[in-house]
Amino acid sequence: xxxxxLSRIQFGANISFHILFPTITIALGWVLLFFRVRYGxxxxxxxxxxxxxxxxxxxxxxxxxxxxxxxMSFQFGTNWPGFMExxxxxxxxxxxxxxxxxxxxEAAFIGIMLFGFSRVPGWLHTLATFLVAFGTMLSAFxxxxxxxxxxxxxxxEMIDGVAHATDWGAIIFNxxxxxxxxxxxxxxxxxxxxxxxxxxxxxxxxxDRKRDVxxxxxxxxxxxxxxxxxxxxxxxxxGLNTLENQPQKVAAxxxxxxxxxxxxxxxxAIPDEEARENRFEVGIPNLASWxxxxxxxxxxxxxxxxxxxxxxxxxxxxAPVFWSFRIMVGTGLAMLSLSWVAVFLMWRRRHLxxxxxxxxxxxxxxxxxxxxxxxxxxxxxxxxxxxxxxYTTEIGRxxxxxxxxxxxxxxxxxxxxxxxxxxxxxxxxxxAGLIFAYIGVVVYLARKAVxxxxxxxxxxxxxxxxxxxxxxxxx
Amino acid sequence: MIDLFGDPAIWLPFAFAALMxxxxxxxxxxxxxxxxxxxLFPMASRxxxxxxIGSIGPFWDANETWxxxxxxxxxxxxxxxxxxxxxxxxxxxxxxxxxxxLRGVAFEFRAKARSEHxxxxxxxFFGGSLATALAQGFMLGLYIMGLDQTPETLAFATLTAVFxxxxxSFIGACWLIFKTEGALQRKAxxxxxxxxxxxxxxxxxxSLASPFVSTRIFDKWFSWPEALWLSPLPLxxxxxxxxxxxxxxxxxxxxxxxxxVPFTLATTLFTLAFGGLAYSFYPYVVPERLTIYEAASAPxxxxxxxxxxxxxxxxxxxxxxFAYAIFRGKATDLRYD
Numbered sequence: 111x112x113x114x115x116l117s118r119i120q121f122g123a124n125i126s127f128h129i130l131f132p133t134i135t136i137a138l139g140w141v142l143l144f145f146r147v148r149y150g151x152x153x154x155x156x157x158x159x160x161x162x163x164x165x166x167x168x169x170x171x172x173x174x175x176x177x178x179x180x181x182m183s184f185q186f187g188t189n190w191p192g193f194m195e196x197x198x199x200x201x202x203x204x205x206x207x208x209x210x211x212x213x214x215x216e217a218a219f220i221g222i223m224l225f226g227f228s229r230v231p232g233w234l235h236t237l238a239t240f241l242v243a244f245g246t247m248l249s250a251f252x253x254x255x256x257x258x259x260x261x262x263x264x265x266x267e268m269i270d271g272v273a274h275a276t277d278w279g280a281i282i283f284n285x286x287x288x289x290x291x292x293x294x295x296x297x298x299x300x301x302x303x304x305x306x307x308x309x310x311x312x313x314x315x316x317x318d319r320k321r322d323v324x325x326x327x328x329x330x331x332x333x334x335x336x337x338x339x340x341x342x343x344x345x346x347x348x349g350l351n352t353l354e355n356q357p358q359k360v361a362a363x364x365x366x367x368x369x370x371x372x373x374x375x376x377x378x379a380i381p382d383e384e385a386r387e388n389r390f391e392v393g394i395p396n397l398a399s400w401x402x403x404x405x406x407x408x409x410x411x412x413x414x415x416x417x418x419x420x421x422x423x424x425x426x427x428x429a430p431v432f433w434s435f436r437i438m439v440g441t442g443l444a445m446l447s448l449s450w451v452a453v454f455l456m457w458r459r460r461h462l463x464x465x466x467x468x469x470x471x472x473x474x475x476x477x478x479x480x481x482x483x484x485x486x487x488x489x490x491x492x493x494x495x496x497x498x499x500x501y502t503t504e505i506g507r508x509x510x511x512x513x514x515x516x517x518x519x520x521x522x523x524x525x526x527x528x529x530x531x532x533x534x535x536x537x538x539x540x541x542a543g544l545i546f547a548y549i550g551v552v553v554y555l556a557r558k559a560v561x562x563x564x565x566x567x568x569x570x571x572x573x574x575x576x577x578x579x580x581x582x583x584x585x
Numbered sequence: 586m587i588d589l590f591g592d593p594a595i596w597l598p599f600a601f602a603a604l605m606x607x608x609x610x611x612x613x614x615x616x617x618x619x620x621x622x623x624x625l626f627p628m629a630s631r632x633x634x635x636x637x638i639g640s641i642g643p644f645w646d647a648n649e650t651w652x653x654x655x656x657x658x659x660x661x662x663x664x665x666x667x668x669x670x671x672x673x674x675x676x677x678x679x680x681x682x683x684x685x686x687l688r689g690v691a692f693e694f695r696a697k698a699r700s701e702h703x704x705x706x707x708x709x710f711f712g713g714s715l716a717t718a719l720a721q722g723f724m725l726g727l728y729i730m731g732l733d734q735t736p737e738t739l740a741f742a743t744l745t746a747v748f749x750x751x752x753x754s755f756i757g758a759c760w761l762i763f764k765t766e767g768a769l770q771r772k773a774x775x776x777x778x779x780x781x782x783x784x785x786x787x788x789x790x791x792s793l794a795s796p797f798v799s800t801r802i803f804d805k806w807f808s809w810p811e812a813l814w815l816s817p818l819p820l821x822x823x824x825x826x827x828x829x830x831x832x833x834x835x836x837x838x839x840x841x842x843x844x845x846v847p848f849t850l851a852t853t854l855f856t857l858a859f860g861g862l863a864y865s866f867y868p869y870v871v872p873e874r875l876t877i878y879e880a881a882s883a884p885x886x887x888x889x890x891x892x893x894x895x896x897x898x899x900x901x902x903x904x905x906x907f908a909y910a911i912f913r914g915k916a917t918d919l920r921y922d
Binding site for chain 2: 166173177179180181184186187189191192194195203206207213215218224229272278525537547551554
């Protein structure tokens with residue numbers, strides 16, 4: 111394999127590993143703020159118990175995100191010097207603003223958020239939680255701005271092969287940015303919703319009946335049920351936006367070779383790029399046309415339009431985009447069914463809620479074991495959908511690095527292939543080990559919470575001044 | 586603004602070089618002490634180790650952010666230099682990144698994983714800190730040698746790698762003197778005394794080597810009257826080393842007096858050494874090959890970052906000081922409540 115493909119795999123591996131953790135922290139920060147504010151309002155210890163459990167997972171995810179993010183900023187230079195040399199005048203300020211406005215904010219206040227509860231007044235601890243959540247989201251905003259600009263560049267002119275900014279408003283609010291940003295934020299919300307629901311279901315199955323588990327299980331499932339239809343809607347309009355700006359990507363997502371009307375939605379196919387056709391097609395007639403144009407006889411672009419006269423292929427590799435898209439949508443549909451079924455069951459048997467009948471819309475007791483097991487199995491489904499979605503959009507941009515401006519091949523560094531292979535294999539080994547350790551620790555923390563670590567006195571609300579039980583040092 | 590400062594193609598690159606220099610300096614001092622604490626880690630008992638983590642836990646995330654800012658500024662302000670330097674330093678950068686990853690996550694894992702695994706995460710915390718320091722020292726050495734890779738320059742870089750790691754241990758020990766008490770503080774005083782030699786040898790080696798690698802640097806330091814203006818730099822550094830030596834032989838003082846002094850002196854010493862290096866290499870960003878003026882991005886892009894930086898950097902410094910102030914005083918074990 112040559113340096114280009116190895117560097118691409120390496121960057122892909124790094125950024126895939128990285129995105130797993132911001133996907134958790136972006137939304138988990140807001141959930142923690144919610145817990146913190148509710149504790150401040152009610153003084154009920156179940157909110158603080160939930161905060162203290164989930165803030166540990168936040169801290170762990172945050173650290174994973176920071177260290178893998180540092181790797182990204184160096185790899186621009188070590189592997190992709192051509193990127194900054196060509197579009198540095200645009201990418202540079204966006205990255206700089208990310209570090210200056212967001213990264214420092216999160217990093218400075220996370221110390222207070224994690225370890226400051228007993229050192230600072232309650233309002234300051236809440237404020238620190240807010241600033242970390244806000245910083246994380248702002249960080250995502252700047253990164254998405256740059257990423258979206260690479261898909262739908264505007265507001266610049268090329269002088270001697272180097273991009274120069276002409277209109278920062280147009281650069282920041284480029285056509286695909288609002289859709290991509292919303293899609294990513296909701297994706298983070300869903301990832302966290304299923305993680306919270308899955309971990310809480312796991313604790314429930316192990317016999318943990320503490321009030322905070324009951325609450326987080328309901329919050330997780332309800333959050334998922336609310337967000338998933340929103341995500342499907344945003345995904346749809348994002349797709350229409352892509353159809354307008356990057357038709358070759360949509361053609362690859364649909365596996366459609368010839369521009370035509372009445373295009374079926376393919377449920378299964380094996381795209382064959384040599385023969386330029388699909389094998390073993392199974393599809394629903396007219397549905398792709400209907401989804402993309404809202405008319406059964408609407409025209410859907412085909413991949414063959416993106417082959418130059420001399421045979422140069424200017425569309426993305428078809429199979430990875432086609433399949434990533436199906437994995438994302440499939441996971442989304444599974445999320446929809448599970449969360450709605452779970453909410454329905456908890457609502458139907460809401461009278462089972464222990465102790466209090468009135469005032470509770472949902473009862474965890476309504477969930478059969480099967481649904482609880484399914485929630486555990488889906489705990490990390492957000493990661494799968496997010497990665498599949500990013501693969502769809504990023505592989506879908508190929509062979510361009512910046513759509514219409516420069517190709518990926520133009521940016522790669524002249525590092526010997528064996529060296530890249532060596533570093534790539536090391537990264538892969540470390541990342542595999544760390545993901546394994548991360549999931550292991552999440553499971554361990556959940557188990558530990560079930561047995562030891564008795565939180566507040568169960569079933570009795572506490573005043574805010576109640577003594578907070580101490581955790582073990584270094585926990 | 587442009588009337589005031591003349592040609593933006595001149596002052597903008599300078600402003601960015603200054604900003605980048607400031608970030609690197611803050612990084613070296615701040616992450617220097619927490620990397621140093623990591624390097625000293627195996628020499629402490631298990632209880633002391635938790636206390637050492639407590640002394641850096643609330644800060645390390647923000648400390649590392651200065652590295653991201655520094656490399657970010659290099660990336661955005663001097664993109665050509667960023668590519669040249671980082672693709673030449675491919676392997677040491679890789680080792681540093683692996684080190685940073687391992688130590689950063691070990692921080693969290695050692696406190697949260699099951700206790701049988703704590704030993705593994707402690708080892709990775711130490712190993713990651715050491716690898717990071719060595720890789721940074723190696724890069725510094727190669728940079729001073731003009732990024733050439735010959736057996737001699739590699740040997741020199743190996744030396745600077747060791748010296749920087751010892752130097753970080755030194756400032757780490759000074760931080761521990763400031764933030765801890767009792768037996769651990771006494772140990773830290775000893776560690777500080779024992780690692781001071783690394784600082785002396787490292788600064789000496791760099792001071793001697795850089796003028797001999799480049800006649801340009803030699804002329805900058807040893808021509809009249811510049812030599813006169815520059816003489817306070819080595820003299821004050823020498824004075825600081827002597828003061829540190831005397832202090833570290835006598836500390837700790839009763840009532841914890843002057844516990845903050847070694848760290849302050851060490852920071853001053855690092856600042857002076859850094860200033861000397863910056864003076865030597867200006868105006869080059871890639872030694873003897875590329876000046877900051879040749880490597881700079883388009884002025885309009887730099888201006889938009891600078892305007893933001895003028896507002897934001899003071900705020901960052903303010904809330905960083907605030908965060909340090911909240912966790913002032915002797916370190917305690919970290920708790921989430």
